[in-house]
Amino acid sequence: MSDNQRLSASQHRSSRARPRRRCETMQGLQAVGAVVLLVIVTINIRFLIHTHNDRVLRRGHHLPGWSVNDASAHKQDKGHDHGVNNNNRPRSRGRHSRHAKPPLKTKVVSNRTEEILSIFQQPAPWRQSKVIPRWMKDYMQWHQDQRAALTADNWNNGTFRFLVVRCSKVDNKCGGTADRLKPMPYYFLVANHLKRVLFIWWEVPAPLEFFLEPPSVDGIDLRLPSFLLEIEKAENRLRAHVPDIYGSRDVQAVLGYTEPGQEEPRQVNQRKTRFMMNHILPTETLVTIRFQTHDHGANEYNNLRVQYPFMDPVTNETVQPLHLAKTDDEVEASFEEVFRDVWYSCLIPVPAIQQRIAEQMSSLGLYRNNYNAIHIRSRYHVKAQGHRLDLLCENAVHCLYKLDAQKASTRPIYVSADHRSAVWTTLQYSHKLSLHHVTAREKNLILSLSRQQAMQDESGILHLDRGSNHLARNAKDFTTSQFEAHEYYDTFVDVYILSQADCITFNVGNYGKWANLLSDNRQCRISHMGRKCDASDLVLPVVKEEDDDDEGE
Template identity: 30%
Template sequence: MTVQRLTVPFRLTLKMSVAFFIALYSMLVSTSLLKGPLGNNSGPSSVSPVGLLQERPVKASEWTEASSTIMIANSTFSSKKDLYKSKLKGNLPIKRKPLPPSRGMKSVVVEGRKPKNTAFNVTNPIEPQETLSQFYRNNWTLPNGQLYQIDSTKLWNADPQNIYPQWMKDYLNWHDYQRQTWSPDTFSQKRWMVMQCLTTQFNCGGTSDRLKPIVFQLKVAYLSRRILIIHWNKPHPLTEFLVPPQGGLDWRAPSWLAELIETPGLGRDLGKTLGDVLDMAMEEKSKFTMARMAMQDYHAGRFWYDEQVQVGEPAFETIFHHVWKLFLTPSAAVRQRLETTMSEMGLVPYRYTAAHCRVLYAKDDRPQYQQKNWAENAVNCASELRPRMPIFFTSDSTDATLYAQVYGKSRNATVMTRIPNPNPPLHIEFSRGRRPASDYLDGFVDLYILAEATCVTYNKGGYGVFGLLMGRNATCGLRQDAMDRPKIHNPCHWVDDDPMTSPNENTRHHYLPPQNPDAKYDPIYLPPMDDTGSP
C-alpha cells in the first residue's frame, strides 16, 4: 500500500514536469523564430543570410526552416523533396566530409548552396582593388619590357560570330600572357588550378569524368584568378591522346611545372564533388598556391554554370562544343585511327546518327536477354532521332554489338559497328599504365565518332552524353530509358517514316529542323598546335 501511495503522485509529478519543459521549449523556439537569428522582431523572412554574413560567419543553426519553407541563401524550396531534387542537380552538396575546425575560415554565402558547417563555406578571398574585368584587362608587361599584345589569330579573338563571352576572352588572353612570363622562379607568385590525374590518385574516373567539367573549371579558374593546367600521367600523359589545337589554348605543363605537380603534398586537393571545388577554389591567396582538381560530377557543373550566365551569353550545352574545340584536338595517333575507321565504315561526318549502349556499367556481365533488349532499344532510339539514316552503334559489350547488327538487318537498316582492339575496350581508369598508350586509342576514336554524328542516343554513364556535347548539336540527343527499372521503362520504337513529313506518335523529336544535305559544317577538331611554340 505504501508503494502505491508513493507511485501515483510520483507519476503525476513526472508528467507535469515533462509537460512544463515541453511548453517552455516550444515558447523559446517560437520566440527565437519570431525574433530571427539576430534577435530583432523582423521575423525570419526579412532576415537576409547575406546580410548576416556581412557581420559574422553564419552558424548552421541560423538556417531556419519555418512554415514548411526552407530558406537557403536567397533560394526558397517549398519542401524537403524540392531541396533534395536541387541537390541531385548539383546545386547543393548531398554529403560532405567534415574539415578540421581549426582552419579559421571566414564564411561567405554562395547563392543556392547551404553551408552545413562554417568550414565548408567558400572563404572570403583577399580581393585586390580592381574588379575581375579590370584585373584581366590590365596592361601586362613581358620580361623584355614590352607590353603584351593580344594575339588576333587566337580562336577566341578571331570570333566573327561572337560565340565566346567577354569574360572568357579576357581570361584566355590573360592565360596566354601568363605562359609567356612564368618560370620556376615565379611559381610561388602565381595561383594555379590543375585538372589532374596522377598515378598516386586512387580514382580519377573515366574520360568523361576527367574532361567533361572543362567548361565549369574554366569558369572557376576565371573567378579565382588561377592559371588552368591539365596534367595526366595515369594511365599515360593526356598528350598521347589529345593535344592543344592551332590557335587554341595551350594547357600543357612544362617539365619544371609537371615535376612540381607530381610532388606529393604540394598544393591542395579540392575534392571530387562540385561543392568541394566551389568551397575551396577561391580561398585567400596566402592559403595555397596550387589547387588540384579531380572532380567527378555527372552533370559536369552544368547547372551551376548556367546560373552564372549573363544575358546574351551561351548556356553550358551551347558553349561546350566551342570550348572543347579550342582546348583539345586528337593526337596524331588518334586522328589516324579515327580517319581510317570512319573511311572503312563509310561514315560521313554529320550524315549519320549514333547510339551508345553501356551494358557493363558497374557490372562484369549481364544476361543475354537483357543485352539483346538494350541493344535493340538503342537502335530504335536512333531511328526516332533520324529515321532512315545510317546508325553507328558502339558498346562496351561484344554481344550487344552483335545483337545490334542482327536487329539492323531485320529492319533493313544500315547499322555500322566495330569490334575494338583490345576487346572489350579498355577503361582508362583501371589499368594504371600497365598497357601501352595505343591500347587506349579506341576509347577516344569512338568518342569522336559520336561527336561527328548528327544526333546521339545514350544510356548509362557519362560517355555517350559527353560525345553529344562535343558535337555540333547538343539538343539532338535522346536518353534510352528502357533499363532494368520497371517504373521508368519507356522503350523506343522503330521509326521508318520521315518525322518532318509523317509525324509519328513514337517519334519524340519530330520538331527538329530538317537536315540540309548540301550544308557545310565546321570540323569537329582542328590541326594540332605547332610544338615549336610550346614551353
C-alpha cells in the same frame, strides 16, 4: 699414247680450265656483292623512313619545354627519381614508362582523309565564338600571356599562380574520360574566379598529351609544363596525398556558391575547407583540384552565369540567378551551348588518333553530319546479358528510328558500346532485319564471333580508370596498369566518331552525352535509358521477291 703424252694432254686441259674457273669465281663474287649492296640499300631506306616518321611524331607531340630533337618515345630512365630525363623531356614514372608512342605510318593522304581531318586543323574558335562569354575570352587571352611568360626560373617568384586539375597515381579514382574532361567550362569558371592559370595533369593511365593537344593556331595550352615535374617543391604539391580542392562541395565553397533552397554552401569537412580557404589558396603558388559530379558542374555554371530568371527542371519553380541580366546582350550562353567552342579552343586529338579516326570513318563510309549513331553502356555498374542485353540493344535501334525515321533509314548508323557483346547484339538484330547500313568498327570480325565469344571478348574500348574491368567498384580491381597508352586511343576515337554524327541515341553514363555536346547538331538526340521505343517506327527495306521462273534454276 705413251705416258708422257697422256701427262702432257692432261696438263694442257687443266691449263685451259683454270681461266674458266676464275671467271666463274668472279661471277659468283659479283653476285654476292650485288646481294650485299641490295641489303645495305634496303637498310638505309628503312632507316630514312623511320627517321622521317620519328620527326613527324615529334612534330605532332612535343610539349612546351621539350626539344623537338628529343626522342619521341616516353622512355624510362632507370636510376633517376624525377619525372624528367636529362633532355628536359618528361618521363612517365612507374608503369607509365612503358607508354611509348607508336610511329606514324607514312602514307599518301587522300582527299577523303583531308576532309575528315579538317575539323582538327582549324584555328581555335574562342576569339570568333558567339557563345563564349566575354569574361572567358578575357581569361583565355590572359592564360596565353601567362603561359608564354612562364619559365622554370620564374614560376615561383610571386607573379604566377596555378590551378592544376590532377589525376595522380596516389588518387584512387579519377573517373572515366567524360568525368575528367566534360567539366571544361566549369574549370574555366573556377580558374577565372581564383585568377589562376589552369592546367590539366594526368599520370593515370598516361599523361593527357598522349591523347590530346591544343590546336596549333591560337590554342589554349592546358598541358602542365614539363619543368614543373623537375622541381621538387612543385612535384610534392602535385602528388600530395589529397588534392587541395577536393570534391564538388569544396569547389562550391571556393566560388561562394549556394544551391537553390540552401542558406549557405554545403561543406563536407568544415575544418579542411576553412584551412583551404584561409591558408592554401592565399599562399600557395600551385593548387590542385579534383572533383567528380553527375552533371560535371553544369548546374553551378548555369546558375552563376549572367542570365534572366529560369525554370528549375526538377521543382518547376522559377529561380532567380545570382547574376541577373538587365539586357539581352548580357545573357550568357549555357554550359551546353558553350561546351563545343570551349573544347575545340583547348583540345584536339594528337596526330596518331586523328589518323585512326580518318581511317575508321573512311573505311566505314562515314561523312560528317551524314550518318547517325548509337551508343550503349551495357556494363554500367551492372552487366547486361542474355534477354536483358537483347532488349537494351533492340530498344536503342528503335529509339534512333523514333528520333528521325527518315534519317535512320537512309543513312549509315554507327554503333559504339562499352563492350563488344553489345555491339555484336545490335549488329545481329540489325542484320536479322536486313538493316545492313548499321555498322561498327571491325564489323566483320565481330559478326564472325558466336554469342558466347562476344560475351567473353574483353578487347573493346578501355575505361581510363577501370581499364577492361568496367564493372570494378574498388580501385584494387582496376586493370589500368595492364595496358599501354596507345591501347586507350580508341576511347578517344569513338567519342569523336560519335560526335560527328548528325543524330545520336545514348543511355546511362556520360560518354554518349559528351559526344553529343561536341556535335554540330546538339539538338538531334534521344536517350534510350528508361524509355521504351517499340519497333513501329522502323523503316525496313523492301525485300525483292524472286520470280517464279527463277525458282527452278
